[in-house]
Amino acid sequence: MEIAVWVLGNDRRTMIANQRRINASGSMRCICLLTSQSFEKAIQDIDSEEFVTPPPAMVVMDYDYARQVDFAPVSILRKNKKLAGVPIAFSVSERADKLDEDYFRNGAMIVVQKVLSDSDVLRIENTGYQYENTRVYQREIQKQLAELRSAREIYQLNKQLEVRNELLKKVFGRYFSEDVVSEILEHPEGASLGGKKREICVLMCDLRNFTALSERLDAEQVTSLLNVFFGKMIEAISIYHGTIIEFLGDGLLAVFGAPIESVSQSDDAIAAAISMQNEMVDVNQYCKEHQIPEIEMGIGLHRGDVFVGNVGSEKMMRYNVIGSAVNVCSRIESCSVGGQILVSDAMIKHAKSVVFVRREVEVMVKGLQDPVIVREVDGIEGIYTLELDHSFEEEDDFIAPETGFRLQLHPLDEKAVREFFILAEIQKLSKRRILVSVPMEQADELPELMNVKLSVLYDGIVVMDGVYAKVLEADKNIRMLRLTSPMGDLKGL
Numbered sequence: 001m002e003i004a005v006w007v008l009g010n011d012r013r014t015m016i017a018n019q020r021r022i023n024a025s026g027s028m029r030c031i032c033l034l035t036s037q038s039f040e041k042a043i044q045d046i047d048s049e050e051f052v053t054p055p056p057a058m059v060v061m062d063y064d065y066a067r068q069v070d071f072a073p074v075s076i077l078r079k080n081k082k083l084a085g086v087p088i089a090f091s092v093s094e095r096a097d098k099l100d101e102d103y104f105r106n107g108a109m110i111v112v113q114k115v116l117s118d119s120d121v122l123r124i125e126n127t128g129y130q131y132e133n134t135r136v137y138q139r140e141i142q143k144q145l146a147e148l149r150s151a152r153e154i155y156q157l158n159k160q161l162e163v164r165n166e167l168l169k170k171v172f173g174r175y176f177s178e179d180v181v182s183e184i185l186e187h188p189e190g191a192s193l194g195g196k197k198r199e200i201c202v203l204m205c206d207l208r209n210f211t212a213l214s215e216r217l218d219a220e221q222v223t224s225l226l227n228v229f230f231g232k233m234i235e236a237i238s239i240y241h242g243t244i245i246e247f248l249g250d251g252l253l254a255v256f257g258a259p260i261e262s263v264s265q266s267d268d269a270i271a272a273a274i275s276m277q278n279e280m281v282d283v284n285q286y287c288k289e290h291q292i293p294e295i296e297m298g299i300g301l302h303r304g305d306v307f308v309g310n311v312g313s314e315k316m317m318r319y320n321v322i323g324s325a326v327n328v329c330s331r332i333e334s335c336s337v338g339g340q341i342l343v344s345d346a347m348i349k350h351a352k353s354v355v356f357v358r359r360e361v362e363v364m365v366k367g368l369q370d371p372v373i374v375r376e377v378d379g380i381e382g383i384y385t386l387e388l389d390h391s392f393e394e395e396d397d398f399i400a401p402e403t404g405f406r407l408q409l410h411p412l413d414e415k416a417v418r419e420f421f422i423l424a425e426i427q428k429l430s431k432r433r434i435l436v437s438v439p440m441e442q443a444d445e446l447p448e449l450m451n452v453k454l455s456v457l458y459d460g461i462v463v464m465d466g467v468y469a470k471v472l473e474a475d476k477n478i479r480m481l482r483l484t485s486p487m488g489d490l491k492g493l
Contacts, residue, residue, distance in 0.1 A: 003128045004054040005030045008039055008073055009062030009091070014114060018060065018091070021116050025125055029054070039073055046082055056086055057135070058128030060112065063090040063103065074107040085134075087127050091116070195309010200258045201269040201347065202306070202321065202329040203242065205233065205276060205299045206251030208338045209485050213293060214250075221292065226250065228286050229295075232279040240272035241265075245321055251297075251333075255321050258308045266303060266350040270377055271384040273299045273341045278389045280339075296338020301377075302329035303346040331365045332374055335449045337470050337482045338432075341388065345373040353382030359473075361448045366414075398428040398435070404459050407436055412451040422446065424479070434469070434481045443477045452481070 005028050009015045015032045022030035031053055033039045042053040059077065066073060077083050087109040092099070095111065103111050110127055112120035207229070214222045230252070234244060237254050241262060245253045256272070257265035276299060284294050304325030311320045328344065336342045348355055356379040362371040379387040407424040410417050422445060424436035438446060446452065450471045456464035466485075473480040 002027060002029050003057040003125075003132045004028075005058045005060060005124060005128060006033055006039075006042065006053075006056040007031070007060045008033045009065045010035060010068075011062060011065070015062070018116050021121055022060075022124065025121055028058075028125055028128065031056075036069060036072065040076070043076060043080060043083075046080070055082065056128075057132040058087055058089065058124055060089045060091055060116075060124060062114070063092045066090070066106070071106055078107070085131070087131050089124055089127070195307055195311070197305055198258055198261070198308050199303065199305050200308060200321070200325075201256040201265045201301060201303045202326050203237070203254045203256065203269055203273060203299065203301050204248075204251065204326075204329050204333040205273075205297050206248070206333060208296045208298060210250040210295060212485070213295065217292065221290070224290075225287070225292060225295075229283050232283055233276050236275040236279055237272050239275065240268040242268065242272050243319075245319065253321070253326070255306075255308070258321070259319070264352060266347050267353045267380065267382065267384065269301055269303075270341075270343065270347065270351060270355060270380050271386055273301055273343075274377065274380060274384075274386040274388055277339060277341060278386075281389060281391070298333055298336030298338060299341045300329050300331075300333025300336055301341070301343040301347050302332055303344065303350055304328065328365055328368070328372065332363070332372070335363050335374065335470075337472065337484055339388075339390075341377040342374045343377050345375070348375055351380075353380050353384060355380050356387075363449055398430045398433075400428050401426045406457045407434070408455040408457055408462070409436075409438070409446065410453040410455075411445055412453060417453050427478075432483050433472070434483070436479050436481060438477050438479060440477045443474075443479075446471050446474065446479050448472070448474045451484070454481070 005022050007015050007018050007022070007030055012034055015034060019030040019032045022028050031042070033042055045053045046055055059073075061073060074088060077086055077088065088107050089110045089112050090103045090106075090108040091112050091114050092103065093114045100111060110123050112123060116124075217225070229250075230247065233252060237244060240256070241260070242254045242256045243258060245255055254272075256262065256269040262268065277297065280295075280297055286292075287294055302325055304323065306321050306323030306325045308319075308321045310318070311322070312318055332342050332344060345360075348357070355377060357375040358378050360373055360375040362373055365372045377388070405426055407426060409422045409424050410420075411422075412418065422438050422442045424438045427435040427437060429435065448471055452469050452471065454467050454469055455462050456467075467483065468485040469481040469483050471479050472482040
């Protein structure tokens with residue numbers, strides 16, 4: 001697929017030189033537009049659909065020239081319905097942080113040298129190729145819209161198209177840190193289908209009981225809260241060189257050690273997880289200010305071999321990670337409760353810094369014959385020096401319940417509630433935890449990290465039902481339960 005690139009400026013010699021470099025790639029057709037008059041004529045061709053000058057997938061604009069004409073070409077592109085999303089590259093003579101701010105503020109998606117280097121040509125090619133694929137996808141969606149008869153379906157697809165277009169416009173630089181983007185652009189194979197097997201660290205996080213909470217909030221509240229949450233999490237992951245692979249509803253999947261290999265990926269991933277949990281203090285401050293109930297997040301980390309690379313088709317593809325390590329990470333994350341970070345033994349073994357852990361426990365992972373050792377992380381030393389913030393916990397704020405209250409515990413197999421139950425005596429409780437004792441002969445039915453459904457009994461009568469918890473600690477016939485769904489004011493029992 002050949003894509004069209006417009007080169008706009010008033011320096012004829014430089015423009016023609018850049019045109020030759022772009023055309024030499026073999027996959028791009030470059031059109032030089034010297035002076036505003038030729039640019040405006042090309043815009044008229046697009047509007048009239050005569051296509052004497054083909055629609056561009058990328059516009060390379062001389063920054064000095066654009067500034068001389070008060071960035072009029074940028075304004076024309078943005079106002080034109082057919083070209084509003086076309087990415088712009090400013091070609092500049094010098095780079096600096098302050099200058100880069102001006103370049104991007106005035107409309108650039110990428111910045112290249114005045115005389116294009118090989119790397120610049122690759123950046124232009126990859127950016128234009130991604131935009132052209134987006135434009136093909138838009139045409140396919142629009143074709144589907146034309147074939148639909150239901151006005152409601154058409155409206156919904158139009159809204160989806162608007163959201164998708166907005167996301168695609170912002171995608172560059174949002175999923176990858178600057179060094180990751182540079183690495184991909186320096187290698188042409190970064191824009192091709194395929195990948196390779198690599199040992200990396202996988203991180204998965206998920207908000208607890210957000211589905212139930214979202215049903216009580218309006219759409220604007222849910223969207224705003226998720227934007228605050230994801231903003232904090234993405235920043236923490238980016239700081240420690242992670243790559244966001246996918247948003248999973250109210251959670252996300254990220255990797256460390258890809259696309260760029262790293263000898264410190266285990267340490268970076270653990271540090272990122274601690275930072276993410278600590279950022280939940282600010283997220284819950286937002287909740288408090290907007291009268292939204294407090295939320296919690298669980299995190300799982302695992303290291304292993306995966307396939308990592310571009311998957312999909314030539315028309316649409318995305319960077320993805322596939323393999324059993326992802327599945328194991330998902331299972332580890334599901335074992336965590338709000339505020340916890342659970343990591344596999346492989347993570348600890350490969351860490352170069354001292355990692356502080358509270359405890360370790362064996363868990364059975366679906367699809368694996370042997371149990372997996374997981375550890376609860378509390379901090380990391382070295383260049384990171386991070387500790388998990390436990391201020392939200394009320395471990396010592398226990399009280400004894402009134403007499404007459406007991407718990408009926410139903411262990412869960414996967415997500416299915418088992419019919420049989422265990423009658424437990426409440427020893428003490430706090431806002432999030434309940435310490436209970438169970439019959440010794442049934443204690444083995446409640447191992448650490450087992451999920452349970454509980455009912456509150458008073459004098460043998462069920463007074464509260466449909467509450468879920470996880471066995472956080474197990475010692476003989478004593479179990480510490482950590483609530484994973486709201487239960488109201490436990491201290492009222």
